[in-house]
């Protein structure tokens with residue numbers, strides 16, 4: 013029997029400090045320490061849904077790097093870290109300025125993770141994967157990180173491994189103009205593209221969600237998935253359009269919902285399930301992520317997926 017396919021991903025994961033109380037950060041008396049990074053969030057989400065994930069990254073030779081490795085490994089992800097003694101592990105800080113709004117600051121310029129190199133991702137690991145997932149954050153980190161993304165995507169294509177690409181625009185890292193050019197270079201190399209409607213507009217110009225998906229698909233990908241937050245999502249798959257409503261929850265922190273959505277979608281994709289299953293699991297995983305303050309801690313395990321539909325407040 014062939015082994016179950018794994019999803020390979022790579023990128024920068026940082027230590028994450030989050031103010032425990034609502035209010036201005038200079039007045040936060042206590043902070044919680046964890047980790048966060050788009051691709052490792054996706055890897056954890058996949059792993060919780062029963063799909064083997066492999067995450068490659070680079071950290072400093074420091075305590076925060078140790079934390080990053082330990083947390084991701086503890087989730088069962090196969091972690092391949094290159095330790096870089098000449099740069100620190102990056103840091104991300106979340107301020108909860110109002111109960112409903114988060115502000116994220118990055119301390120990652122020159123970080124070890126931003127120096128990720130092609131030598132950190134074994135070509136054989138790419139060749140053996142069922143899917144390669146990359147994010148548009150990586151090329152924003154440094155020219156070397158951008159070259160690494162190109163190397164990995166090219167290797168995946170040479171070996172016939174499908175590529176998933178989440179645009180993941182971060183305005184703190186680069187301008188929409190810079191990002192748009194890179195997105196348009198990478199999209200044609202991907203099989204599945206994820207984008208919020210605002211992110212898709214950076215790549216292909218403003219338009220209605222369906223039109224955005226069509227413009228992305230016209231560049232080459234067979235699946236264009238537009239994430240619409242509280243308005244759900246739509247996917248254009250081999251020319252057919254599928255829509256998904258969002259699951260309404262009392263959100264306390266939406267950061268991480270996009271990554272959770274991608275993990276849910278890809279978990280069903282790699283397991284051979286159809287478009288509607290991919291989208292409905294994605295909507296559920298995205299909703300779960302909004303219920304807890306951390307980026308990924310609230311991501312569901314497969315047996316928990318139906319909980320959001322239950323009316324029973326206690327199970328025993």
Ligand SMILES: O=C(O)C(=O)C[C@H](O)[C@H](O)COP(=O)(O)O
Nearest residue numbers: 048049050149267268269270271
């Ligand atoms: O790696 C980065 O640069 C990050 O920004 C980590 C983010 O906390 C997640 O990627 C969450 O992103 P969403 O799921 O879209 O809310």
